[in-house]
Amino acid sequence: MRLHRLDITAFGPFGGTQSVDFGELSAAGLFLLHGPTGAGKTSVLDAVCYALYGSVPGARQSGQGMTLRSDHAAPGTRTQVTLELTVAGRHLEITRQPPWERPKKRGTGTTLDKAQTWLRERDAVAGTWKDLSRSHQEIGEEITQLLGMSREQFCQVVLLPQGDFARFLRADAEARGKLLGRLFDTRRFADVEKRLAERRRATEARVREGDADLLADAHRMQQAADGGMELPELTPGEPGLAGAVLTAAAVARSTAREQLTVAHSRLTAAESAQTAADRALEGVRERERLQRRYAEARDRAARLEESSAAHREDRLRMERARKAEIVGPALELRDAADTEHRRAAHAETRARALLPAALADAGAAGLAGAARRAAEELGGLEAARRAERRLTELHGERADLDRQERADDDILQDTETWLADWEETRSGLQTRIESAQQAATTARELAVRIDPARQRLDAARTRDRLAEETSTAAEQADAAREDALAAQQRWLDLKEQRLNGIAAELAAGLADGSPCAVCGATEHPAPARKVDGHVDRETEERALADYRAADARRTEAEQRHATVREARAAASAEAGDTPTGELARAVVELERQHTLARDAASALHSAQERLRAAEREHGLRITAQREAAVRTASRVGHRERLDRERAALEEELARARGDAPSVADRAAQLEQRAARLTEAADAARAAGEAARRLKEADARLADAAFRAGFDTPQAAADALLDDAAHRELQHRLDARQHEEATVRAVLAEPGTAAAAQQPPADLAAARRAAQDAGRRVREAASARDAAARRCAELDRLSARTAASIRRLGPLREEYDRVARMAGLAAGTSADNEHRMRLESYVLAARLEQVAAAATVRLHRMSSGRYTLVHSDGRTGRGRSGLGLHVVDAWTGRERDTATLSGGETFFASLALALGLADVVTDEAGGVRLDTLFIDEGFGSLDDQTLDEVLDVLDSLRERDRSVGIVSHVADLRRRIHAQLEVVKTRSGSRLLQRAAGR
Secondary structure, eight states: OEEEEEEEEEETTEEEEEEEEHHHHGGGSEEEEEOSTTSSHHHHHHHHHHHHHSSOSGGGGGOOHHHHBOTTSOTTOOOEEEEEEEETTEEEEEEEEOOEEEEOSSSSSEEEEOOEEEEEEEETTTTEEEEEEOOHHHHHHHHHHHHTOOHHHHHHHTEEEHHHHHHHHHSOHHHHHHHHHHHSOOHHHHHHHHHHHHHHHHHHHHHHHHHHHHHHHHHHHHHHTTTOOOOOOOOTTOTTHHHHHHHHHHHHHHHHHHHHHHHHHHHHHHHHHHHHHHHHHHHHHHHHHHHHHHHHHHHHHHHHHHTHHHHHHHHHHHHHHHHHHHHHHHHHHHHHHHHHHHHHHHHHHHHHHTSOGGGTTOOHHHHHHHHHHHHHHHHTTHHHHHHHHHHHHHHHHHHHHHHHHHHHHHHHHHHHHHHHTHHHHHHHHHHHHHHHHHHHHHHHHHHHHHHHHHHHHHHHHHHHHHHHHHHHHHHHHHHHHHHHHHHHHHHHHHHHHHHHTHHHHHHTTOOTTSOOTTTOOSOOSSOOOOOTTOOOHHHHHHHHHHHHHHHHHHHHHHHHHHHHHHHHHHHHHHHTTSOHHHHHHHHHHHHHHHHHHHHHHTHHHHHHHHHHHHHHHHHHHHHHHHHHHHHHHHHHHHHHHHHHHHHHHHHHHHHHSTTSSSHHHHHHHHHHHHHHHHHHHHHHHHHHHHHHHHHHHHHHHHHHHHHTTOSSHHHHHHHOOOHHHHHHHHHHHHHHHHHHHHHHHHHHOHHHHHHHHSOOOOHHHHHHHHHHHHHHHHHHHHHHHHHHHHHHHHHHHHHHHHHHHHHHHHHHHHHHHHHHHHHHHHTOSTTOTTOOOHHHHHHHHHHHHHHHHHHHHHHHHTTTOEEEEEEOOOOTTSOSSOEEEEEETTTTEEEEGGGSOHHHHHHHHHHHHHHHHHHHHHHTTOOOOOEEEEESOGGGOOHHHHHHHHHHHHHHTTTTOEEEEEOOOHHHHHHOOEEEEEEOOTTOOEEEEEOTTO
16 A cells, blocks of 8 residues: 555644645655644544544544534635545545535525545546545445455554554553454454354264164164174263173174084085095096097098098199299280280270271371371461450459459448447457556566565575474584593593503613613612503593594584574574465465466557557558549449450451351360370370280290190199189198198097096996085085074174264264364363463464564664563463563563663564554555554654664665654654654644655
8 A cells, every 4th residue: 555645624733725745755765744742743644544444543533524624724614635545556546525514505504514435546548537436335345445454453554653552562461452352353263162162062962873873783783693692781972882882792793603613614524525526527527538539539530541532632733833823924924915905906996986087097107197287277276265365354354343343342331330349349458458457566566575475485494494403403412412521531531540550651661770760760670560451642542532523523513503593593583483384375375366467467468469450450441441432433444445355356256266166166176186186196006016015925925834844825824723722722731731630649649548448437427426415515505604694694783883883983083172172262171271262362373473573673673682572371360371571682581561661662662563563464465555654752762772763664665665754853854854744833734745855
């Protein structure tokens, strides 16, 4: 939301009309609203709030109409506030007039005029204002929807009242809850608590119904067990109901399974006997098969012997056919030459039949000469043929003129129709361009918000990653510290051992006559000796090196732990406590909205191109309309010239065509004669050539037949077989060979020959034995099936019971979960340590967010000294979770915010106000606030703190945001050059505006 201009008439202390150009003030990003006490600084902010919401902030909102009117205004001047602003990409103007008692136009006294409101929107393309509504309700709903905030939220977010937040810092939990409750709508959480209680009652009833169904299934199992199941007396809702039913069902199933096991054993014995009988039957069948196979092989061998003569004839025929295949190419060549000769002779006869009788018997050379003479005569008609073609073209041109005339008539009619719809088409395209421009504005606004959201998401991911790295680094640092201590202790132990045995180490270097390095004696009667486990210098130095390496590793691990911890703190400060998943979803939603807006904006170019194309087409159609009229006038003379040329050509053609209907017909006669003569000459030459090739093919065939061993070419042709006959003969030979090999293999099988020597198989007796065994198996199976059905019935009912219990499990869990959630939400559960209801918990979470957002700016204002934190602790009987403390980095202690000094309270409350503005803005849907006002409190700051506070406020104007400071502190006039001064006079206040450069 960005403010552009504010016009005030007879409002508050302003008796006349005053104007504020916020666009000029906002150019510097930071501007000052100052003036003496009571001049009307706050009234300017009241006018902004009144223009947007129809009422003023705080306690002043009780006043309506008459109390808003200036006491300095002239009787005939009506109170009016007009605000021009841009919100959600729309340039709007709101005008409000409260009710007032004006003097009557006739007579004396006054009359009451009702309140009036206007809402207009500026058309960016046309540069004009368009009226939207004059309804108070519609305008109020539209503004609230665009801003996304109620009046109370707007007054806290845009018009930051420092006094309220100073009281908020020192207030108790109940007072803080009232303020937060006004800003955040928490009624829905009370509805959640009510809904949870209703769900608890509903799930409890469903659990009782499930227990009743479970008891019914248990009684059905008792009936299915036929007295083999004992069921204790149970009622729905008893804790051990499911266990008792499952136990009784298990006992009944166990008894039924024992009976099934006995029946199954009997069936197994009967099946074993049946298997033995089946094996005996299979052996008899196999012997009978082998005996039959041997007899069949003997019969097939006898039949092969009977057909041996026919087989010899087939082999002889196959040999002659293979020899004749050598003559096959010569036979095919001779047949092809004969076919070609007959075809050429037939063509010659047919071509000569079409010639005149005088040329029927002429040779090929005579026919060719007659064809040349006909072609020469045809060439003499070429000029007449061109004239005839030109006449045809003239007819076509005349038809083209008629078509052009009809086409121009169609063009004129279509152009008139198109031009009639031109205004509507242009209006629709301009509407599309405006929609795309609005989408482009929305896309730019969303693009500005995406990068900060992505940066915060990256910081949150870094925060989560560094949390794990911090834990790992801490563990590594502890391990390195323990290793260093252990290495140090080992080095000290070894050093102590070496010192204890240093005498033996010194004695190792003694020699008779040489002085002792300790006592100086030259005699060494009893030198010390090394004992087991003696520690020498090298061992001690190696232990010292190990200790130093371990200590270096400890130092490195501690530094790494500190580095990771600092990086995590920095990431947490940037990302806040918002979960990464929530930030990721917010980024995805912003990107989705940006993509939608960008896609909608992408239609701007196409819409503009379509508008330009439509405008070009409009010009082209006007031009085409004029050109069609010109062509219509020029066609009259062209049509007369064509008629004169056509008359001259018709006279010329009458002389050239002679007796023929036309020159083309005469030319066709000559073309036909020349073609027939040429065809006859070619056919005569082709027939002679074909006769020569036939004679050569006969000679080659006779030679090939002789070489293949045939007396005549006809004998070779008779010996040839076609593909079908060849395949059939080869199939008979192959089948004969395969049959002989199969019979020999069967007669050579040892098993088959041995079976042929045994007595004939008695298959009937073996079948009777197998049938008796099968009957005994069926009787045992019948008994087994009866037991199995009993088990199956009990299993089915048990499974149904188990399924019921499984279905009841999630229902019981749901009931427990819902009951637990209902208790937590109501504050009656033992798990709710602070006994907070859900609504109170949400307010505590909001306060936590506000404290985190405020800390970012408070940390900078206080040079890193103060940090705001929330507390869940209970204070007496008061509300828990709404405590607010400040952490002093100088002392490292946490203390109550009421202990802050006046200046500290100011910038703490300012940081709290800005943090609350951020949270409320996010709660309202992320509406961008380009204009903010901060009211009073700067007089309690020293110069250094004031500089730091102004630096923080100056950072708010990044990305084209402006901040207005309402204060009477004189030092601010020197620091802030863009100013709006309220001057108080006896006739009412007035406004003086100075830009940053003046």
